[in-house]
Amino acid sequence: MLKHFRPALVLLVLFTVLTGLVYPFAITGVASIALPRQAGGSLIVKEGKVVGSSLIGQNFASARYFQPRPSATVAPDPRDPSKTVDAPYNAANSSGSNLGPTSKALIARVAAATEAKKAAGWTAPLPADALTTSASGLDPDISPQNALAQVAGVAKARGLDERRLRDLVAAQTEARWIGVIGEPRVNVLSLNLALDELK
Incomplete structure (x- = not known):
């Protein structure tokens, strides 16, 4: 044996x-x-300090910044661990909402988000990625259309000319890889860092 x-x-x-x-x-x-x-996590450093990763989205709540795609990630409720609370861009609990296109909860959430974004100065038509979450809940990029829809609100909050912000979005837009793979996209963290450098 x-x-x-x-x-x-x-x-x-x-x-x-x-x-x-x-x-x-x-x-x-x-x-x-x-x-x-890339092996180090694609970290973004500003003034010698790590401010984030180009691979994981962050929540920007202020109207002075471009907003990322909505996130459906959650965390345990501190008052009742048997329940969860919304925790946008919680990398420890990456997940989508798992709501289908006929879900009444999804329809209500998209309708509420549409009204809130219009009230915040976003211009129509709002692209899908401005209203729906990604599969991971951590998507760091938005479409150029999403960024452009936010220009009027960010310009008003910062007292900047809209044309300058449109030019900034265009400069921060990444094209398809080798011209055919993926979609044009804007990394929200990089865009907001460039926004802070505008005088």
């Missing part, structure tokens, strides 16, 4: 070391050399 057990145990230990230690460390080492910024 030991004759059959020993090779199995040796193989288990060998493959645990190979696939659990050697392979991950090798891939991490190659990534750190070939793509150091």
Whole structure:
């Protein structure tokens, strides 16, 4: 019996070391050399301080900033851990709302968001990504149409010319990768950092 057990145990230990230690460390080492910024989390640094990642959205509540896509992430309620409360961009609990297109709750939420955004100075038509959450709830990017819909409200809150903000959105818009993959997008954190630099 030991004759059959020993090779199995040796193989288990060998493959645990190979696939659990050697392979991950090798891939991490190659990534750190070939793509150091991405391997480090695509962090955005301003004045020597990490302000976020270009891969994970942040919640900007002030009307002086461009707003990200809505987030459906939640966290335990501090008063009752058996319940949850909204916690936008909670990376520890990434999730979508799982509400389908015929959901009355989704329809009511989109209608309320539409009214709130129009009251905040957003211009119509509002794109879908301004009203619906992403699958992860952590999407860092919005469509150029979403950013442009916010220009009037942000310009009013900051006392800036709308044309300058439209030019800023255009400058911050990333094109499709190699011209065909993905959609044009604007990273909200990068856009808001550039916005703070406007005089």
